[in-house]
Amino acid sequence: MTTLRVGVIGAGEVAQVIHLPTLSLLSHLYQTVSICDISLHTAQHCATKFHIPRATTDPLEIINDANIDVVFILTSDEFHAEYTIAALQAGKNVMVEKPLTLSIPAAQRIIDAEKKYAKGRVFVGYMRRYAPSFTGAFLREVASIPKILYARVRDMSGPNAFFVSQSGTFQVKSSGADIPDTAVETRNRLLDELYREAFPNAPNGVVTDAMKKYCRFLGSLGSHDLSLMREALGGLTPYSIDGVSVNDPFYSAILSFRDGKQNEFAVMYESGIDCVADFDAHMAVYGEKKRVSIQYDTPYVKGLPIKVRVEEVNEYGEKEVREIVSSYEDAYTAELKEMYDCFVNGKEIKTTAEDAVNDLKLYDAMYRKAGW
Template sequence: MGRKVKTPIGIGIIGSGGIAQAAHMPGYAAYPDLCRIVAVADINPEVAKAAAEKFNVPHVFTDYRDLLKLKEVDAVSVCTPNYLHKQPTIDALEAGKHVLVEKPMAMNAQEGREMLEAARRTGKKLQVALNMRFSTGVRTIKRFIDAGKLGEIYYARAQALRRRGIPGWGVFTQKDKQGGGPLIDIGVHILDATLFFMGHPKPVSVSGMTYTKFGTREGVVGLMGQWDPKTYTVEDFAVGLVRFENDATLVIESSFCANIEHDIFNTTILGTEGGAQLNPLKLFREEEQTLLDITPFGLREVNSHQQEVYAFLQAIVNDTEPEVTAEQGLMATEIIDAIYTSAETGKEVVLR
């Protein structure tokens, strides 16, 4: 590491639909001195064409393998559905391209391991698009943790809960294409942020349970569009308990649909010297025999997707390790995989 590369970096987009046009492509467009988008690919030619026209991209493909043949492409964003993360990522790495792959890293841990192995074999950067890591709230709490203000982190509760938020579009309700429901879709974000706070200790065992109580029923209110109950094959609620090598524990809850007062997207951190919660952002300490609730003020909000892209570009330019490494992305995927396995088998899963 340490060898700088020339700019602008040539960017290719594999999968040019929603997340590509809403997050990745605007992110790259924000840094014209660092990069330029030179090609897009999508199996739907109309989607690919629309993305290219919107961002003034010269090359349009319906097969990503043709995109990978372009010498001017140095790096790619893989913005395909979950079941199409692995192969384009491996193919891109083996074609000599750096990769920013959308979350979750993969459908399951085995796929994730194959992707990590390809990155190590080729020596190319592989960053997982867990943009919440770059948000103002997450960065603020992490600064306090790194300064020792929370002491030893021994417990965390992560929640990504929607009251009525089953997606009415895409493949979010199809297990064979998505890998799971809310846990792998929105739960992965809060799980990654929580692991980041805890310092990524090694998970040693996982227990979990999943429930499908609403998705297969007719007439359930859909605040994010209406889905087809007949094709709903994922959970609508999941819960897991993770034990770590350092004796810390983490509980995660995630739902598309649950009878709660309101949506919750939060993590609670307990440490020996203080605690924290993400939303609303607060810290809790005891000083001078006084209990303190601390509310940070005057923080500058950032575009986390844009910051994620910038971190990826900086890792390429400066030949440094990505801020969200493939190993960290794999850890979250292994935990999610183990929760699903535990739910299916009714047994605790021991991780190697």
């Protein structure tokens, strides 16, 4: 069996709590050979803990390393496009955590690079779409609804630190003392460029703090939920945004859809972060005689099941309730196994850069509805 050699750029929370442990457990498929972080202390900590031969602060050492097959880009959002394009230019396959990036022009630059250099492929990390209970029971049960009347997408994730602290991964965080000022300047410059691209019609050319927060929020929780919604609804996109509420840290929207038979229905999207330790991330689809929902638990604690609940009217006119767990395998493990099949065996990638652009187009429509 071919073992893919991995170089990781970004050694923060998602690397330490999710990807590095998962890669270690999938050692028959992947071997992590190099890790990079803006903080050398953090990179060295991860290299020691996860038995990675090399630690560096220079992403180009990973991107240009001929011994690396796949580059994992786990940095903050503003670096995604720059490092993805550089890795594609070097002929590497790329796993980039969602969001692909924060603006449509930046995403298009990634797509253009993938086509131009043609050796590497881009896999975007929408892990909820690879959960076995989603790809199995949920999509199967939704497909049995003759006519969708309504849907709801909800993500109230609670304080992340509460779940991470109980994940058993004991992450280390940089104090910032070993991060050079030039790196902070680069980060701010890239962010400003992405904000200007995301809001080209900002009043008086000023991208406000509220706009920036909305952009970052949709790139974090929103990219999970709205991407999941698109696949669950068979790739449909809303024909109109009927309303948005921007009230940091809570956001909502009403989206209008039309299926292939010209039946219309609305989707309510609501999301936010508070201090109540309850991870409520779910999608529900309503038909006339059947409701199907999928409930995700925090991904930061392995082994928590993703459940599908079916409520329907049975042949006796009674309410019948079923709960389905297709698998206890966590979504990140399923995702990386699927990615291996794509990179090694040529399987078609469903979470491509082109697919991710559909989320960015939806964000853009939501920005415009908000008056931006």
